Amino acid sequence: MQRLLYDRFSSMMYAVCLRYCNNPEDANDLMQEGFIKVYKSLSKFRAEGSFEGWVRRIFINTSIEDFRKKVKLYNVSEVPENTIEEGDLSALDVLAAKDILNIINELPPGYKVVFNMHVIEGYSHKEIAKILGITEGTSKSQLARAKGFLKKILETRFSKTGEK
Amino acid sequence: MQDFKNKLYNYETPPPEGTWDHIEEVLNNQKAIKILGYHKNKFLFYGATAAASIIIIFLGSVFFKKNTHSAISKASVEKENQLIGQKIIDSINLNRRILNSIINNPNEKEEIISDDSILRDTPSKYLTITNPDGQPVRISPKVATLIISADNEYPPKPVWGKEIRKWQKIMLNTTISPTSANFADLVQLAANKENRE
Numbered sequence: 001m002q003r004l005l006y007d008r009f010s011s012m013m014y015a016v017c018l019r020y021c022n023n024p025e026d027a028n029d030l031m032q033e034g035f036i037k038v039y040k041s042l043s044k045f046r047a048e049g050s051f052e053g054w055v056r057r058i059f060i061n062t063s064i065e066d067f068r069k070k071v072k073l074y075n076v077s078e079v080p081e082n083t084i085e086e087g088d089l090s091a092l093d094v095l096a097a098k099d100i101l102n103i104i105n106e107l108p109p110g111y112k113v114v115f116n117m118h119v120i121e122g123y124s125h126k127e128i129a130k131i132l133g134i135t136e137g138t139s140k141s142q143l144a145r146a147k148g149f150l151k152k153i154l155e156t157r158f159s160k161t162g163e164k
Numbered sequence: 165m166q167d168f169k170n171k172l173y174n175y176e177t178p179p180p181e182g183t184w185d186h187i188e189e190v191l192n193n194q195k196a197i198k199i200l201g202y203h204k205n206k207f208l209f210y211g212a213t214a215a216a217s218i219i220i221i222f223l224g225s226v227f228f229k230k231n232t233h234s235a236i237s238k239a240s241v242e243k244e245n246q247l248i249g250q251k252i253i254d255s256i257n258l259n260r261r262i263l264n265s266i267i268n269n270p271n272e273k274e275e276i277i278s279d280d281s282i283l284r285d286t287p288s289k290y291l292t293i294t295n296p297d298g299q300p301v302r303i304s305p306k307v308a309t310l311i312i313s314a315d316n317e318y319p320p321k322p323v324w325g326k327e328i329r330k331w332q333k334i335m336l337n338t339t340i341s342p343t344s345a346n347f348a349d350l351v352q353l354a355a356n357k358e359n360r361e
Contacts, residue, residue, distance in 0.1 A: 002187075002188075002191065003184065003188075006184055006187065010178070010179050010183065010184070011176035011177055011178045011179070012174075012176045014176075014177055014178065014179040014183075015175040015176050015177050018177065019172065024180065027179075028179065028180060028183055028186075031179055031183050031187075032183065032186050032187050032190060035187050036187065036190055036191065036194075039191065089168070092167075092168035093167035093168045093171075095168065096171075097171040097172055097174075097175040098175070098177070100168050100171060100172055100175075101172065101175065104172070119169060120169055120172050120173055121173075
């Protein structure tokens with residue numbers, strides 16, 4: 001059964017791990033840790049949501065724990081969240097998932113984790129603040145800066161593409 | 165924006181080969197550790213039980229010995245008390261014999277006892293003797309015995325020592341031969357008489 005679970009979810013969870021860490025080696029470590037947690041916690045699954053969502057949550061938590069061990073986030077002065085409009089990132093829509101992942105992996109770790117949690121996973125700033133041990137304002141600020149960073153990356157990429 | 169979010173959310177990429185092997189290895193090791201842990205716990209349980217039994221037996225034996233010892237101690241204390249009681253009774257009897265001997269001695273009765281009324285009222289309680297200054301002194305037989313018998317072998321209590329030494333000095337500071345004024349000699353004579361009988 002363990003192997004079946006692995007075969008069913010490994011590709012999906014490996015992609016999650018890749019989003020939260022900087023290299024495939026770290027992602028591989030997270031995969032092992034995450035699957036062992038899943039196997040150990042199977043009896044705790046209450047079937048209140050989807051099994052996939054439950055497994056994903058374990059992997060995200062494992063990734064965040066690892067992030068917190070390696071990166072210390074400091075509270076920073078608030079930057080209005082909507083300084084960068086979401087429309088400014090629409091260029092991402094035309095990219096393939098792998099390319100989007102590569103661009104997101106260029107973000108600094110603090111920006112990337114907040115961006116992943118809020119934009120991709122759907123956590124609120126309150127939840128992010130609680131999980132990461134920062135203020136809501138810092139979470140918003142990190143997200144705004146992540147968007148700004150992404151915008152610059154996209155502008156650079158597309159301007160180079162356009163020039164070519 | 166939603167588009168790239170969905171793309172990323174649903175993105176899948178196969179992990180490198182060998183990932184499952186590592187996971188399987190860790191899982192197998194954990195099972196082995198768990199089995200070892202069970203045995204370890206089992207041995208720990210039996211060890212703890214054995215240790216607890218030994219401690220209980222040890223404490224039980226100590227408690228039993230203590231009770232036996234305390235019973236023995238109680239018996240010895242009672243025996244000692246009996247001996248002390250016997251000594252007190254013997255001492256009182258000796259005092260009475262000395263007193264009777266002194267009172268019944270017709271030669272010295274008149275000289276020793278100068279106050280007959282006291283003798284009549286409390287014949288076994290007090291003696292009136294003549295001290296070295298020629299003054300009559302009332303003294304109980306117990307005190308007299310105590311004074312005479314107080315020596316280095318049986319020293320009196322420190323608080324009494326001074327008075328007893330004073331009285332011994334008074335009693336002995338007359339003549340060597342027994343006289344009615346030398347109470348120590350009288351007591352000695354009575355004791356000798358008792359021994360001869």
